[in-house]
Amino acid sequence: MMDAPARSRAISLEVNGEQIEMEVQARRLLVHFIRDDLGLTGTHVGCDTGNCGACTIHLDGEPVKSCMALAVQADGAKIRTVEGLAAEGELTPLQQAFNTHHALQCGYCTPGMLMSATALLERTPHPTEEEVRYALQGNLCRCTGYVNIVEAVIAVGGSA
Amino acid sequence: MLLREVDYARPATVEEAISLLAKYEGARPLAGGQTIVNVMKARVAAPDVLVDLADLDELRTIGFSSDGLLEIGAMVTYTQLMGSSEVEVARPILAEVASTIADVQVRNRGTVGGNVCVSDPTNHLPPLLTTLGATFTIQGGSGERTVSAEEFFIGVYVTAVGEGELLTKIGVPPSSGSGDGFAGVTIGKHGTYIVNAAATISGDGARIALGCVGATPVRATAMEERLAGSDFSEESIRSAADGLGASLDPPSDVHGSSDFRRHLAEVSAVRAVSQAAERRTGA
Ligand SMILES: Cc1cc2nc3c(=O)[nH]c(=O)nc-3n(C[C@H](O)[C@H](O)[C@H](O)COP(=O)(O)OP(=O)(O)OC[C@H]3O[C@@H](n4cnc5c(N)ncnc54)[C@H](O)[C@@H]3O)c2cc1C
Ligand code: FES
Ligand code: FES
Numbered sequence: 480m481m482d483a484p485a486r487s488r489a490i491s492l493e494v495n496g497e498q499i500e501m502e503v504q505a506r507r508l509l510v511h512f513i514r515d516d517l518g519l520t521g522t523h524v525g526c527d528t529g530n531c532g533a534c535t536i537h538l539d540g541e542p543v544k545s546c547m548a549l550a551v552q553a554d555g556a557k558i559r560t561v562e563g564l565a566a567e568g569e570l571t572p573l574q575q576a577f578n579t580h581h582a583l584q585c586g587y588c589t590p591g592m593l594m595s596a597t598a599l600l601e602r603t604p605h606p607t608e609e610e611v612r613y614a615l616q617g618n619l620c621r622c623t624g625y626v627n628i629v630e631a632v633i634a635v636g637g638s639a
Numbered sequence: 640m641l642l643r644e645v646d647y648a649r650p651a652t653v654e655e656a657i658s659l660l661a662k663y664e665g666a667r668p669l670a671g672g673q674t675i676v677n678v679m680k681a682r683v684a685a686p687d688v689l690v691d692l693a694d695l696d697e698l699r700t701i702g703f704s705s706d707g708l709l710e711i712g713a714m715v716t717y718t719q720l721m722g723s724s725e726v727e728v729a730r731p732i733l734a735e736v737a738s739t740i741a742d743v744q745v746r747n748r749g750t751v752g753g754n755v756c757v758s759d760p761t762n763h764l765p766p767l768l769t770t771l772g773a774t775f776t777i778q779g780g781s782g783e784r785t786v787s788a789e790e791f792f793i794g795v796y797v798t799a800v801g802e803g804e805l806l807t808k809i810g811v812p813p814s815s816g817s818g819d820g821f822a823g824v825t826i827g828k829h830g831t832y833i834v835n836a837a838a839t840i841s842g843d844g845a846r847i848a849l850g851c852v853g854a855t856p857v858r859a860t861a862m863e864e865r866l867a868g869s870d871f872s873e874e875s876i877r878s879a880a881d882g883l884g885a886s887l888d889p890p891s892d893v894h895g896s897s898d899f900r901r902h903l904a905e906v907s908a909v910r911a912v913s914q915a916a917e918r919r920t921g922a
Contacts, residue, residue, distance in 0.1 A: 484646035505647035617742025
């Protein structure tokens with residue numbers, strides 16, 4: 480049977496390992512679904528134009544900007560948000576390194592930075608500075624000047 | 640941001656997608672969403688129905704046609720293009736240019752089909768696909784047709800894809816010894832282009848196309864003619880670019896005046912042609 484267009488859709492997805500079933504409006508942005516419907520407010524809205532990366536999450540293992548996706552597009556997907564990193568209550572080595580290297584000031588960009596850097600480290604466990612900067616190009620930080628963020632990520636990889 | 644209300648469907652086949660697009664007024668395909676969702680936020684466009692192409696697996700493949708053409712499905716993402724062994728063998732410039740579009744997150748979602756269907760004058764792929772001699776396959780209720788880049792790009796946000804139609808794939812001839820180059824000036828590293836140029840040099844001579852200087856990619860035909868039989872030394876490329884800027888009528892905006900773009904067009908064309916000349920292996 481053909482999928483008829485509808486204003487809302489029952490979606491089923493996995494978020495931080497938990498199965499979720501919910502009816503959402505087609506116009507609902509994924510970032511609002513995550514923040515307002517699921518109450519996971521670690522994912523931030525910075526620019527709402529696709530530029531800043533504060534809303535970065537993992538969709539089926541890939542970093543994407545959740546302000547540029549509709550919640551209905553995530554039907555059937557696996558999502559990980561910043562709350563899914565320290566799932567057992569213990570900071571990941573990357574989160575720890577952000578602390579040690581003073582890689583945040585106001586912290587607004589941090590969830591997005593962590594998600595982009597986590598995706599990088601999963602694929603490239605020992606990234607070079609160039610690789611780190613390339614991976615974080617879609618994440619803006621107005622406070623730190625990036626140097627400490629890049630150092631934190633490199634420190635986790637153990638190179639340089 | 641709260642979007643205007645919209646209907647959503649996720650068809651399972653290309654035929655279903657086409658019949659949905661034909662049946663509902665104000666229906667639009669949804670590919671990677673990296674342009675259309677922002678456009679909907681700004682209410683520049685307000686589609687009534689979004690037809691999500693996500694489940695159309697046949698649009699996600701990269702392969703070769705029986706006559707050796709590299710075929711890229713419309714839903715292939717930039718990330719997929721960058722990791723494709725077929726692209727690496729047949730036309731590596733596609734992966735090289737894709738790797739400089741925006742950032743990792745945008746490249747994970749944005750598609751080749753979406754990039755050309757928005758026909759944004761600052762996008763990376765339209766000038767590149769123009770010089771590569773790419774073909775565009777469009778499917779509608781009454782069948783399939785294939786058009787050239789010159790026929791495909793009609794205006795800003797306007798292409799040969801009509802209502803009730805889908806771009807299904809893009810065909811690119813393999814390089815066979817030719818050299819490809821791409822250069823330009825961006826706003827910030829890997830940002831939006833102010834002007835860009837793509838060039839291909841083969842046994843038939845040079846093909847050059849400029850982006851951001853008109854509504855659609857502009858072929859630098861006079862410069863191409865001046866390069867006929869050239870040794871492609873730096874000097875001869877530079878002198879062939881002379882007068883290119885004066886032949887253009889580019890827009891002015893906060894990022895550059897019309898005159899500045901004329902200047903950048905010559906600089907970009909020289910860089911792209913030089914790069915292409917260096918990379919030739921068989922020509
Ligand atoms: C911060 C940011 C910076 C960017 N910078 C650049 C840049 O510098 N250079 C660049 O090239 N791009 C850039 N982009 C745009 C990006 O490349 C988009 O991915 C691309 O323009 C649209 O592709 P999409 O798959 O996301 O399409 P969508 O946004 O889903 O669709 C775009 C349009 O094309 C139509 N469409 C899509 N697929 C088809 C199809 N198969 N058949 C018919 N119609 C179709 C849709 O209906 C819609 O109107 C940027 C995007 C962002 C968010
Ligand atoms: S809020 Fe999504 S990119 Fe800025
Ligand atoms: S720490 Fe303030 S924006 Fe990055």
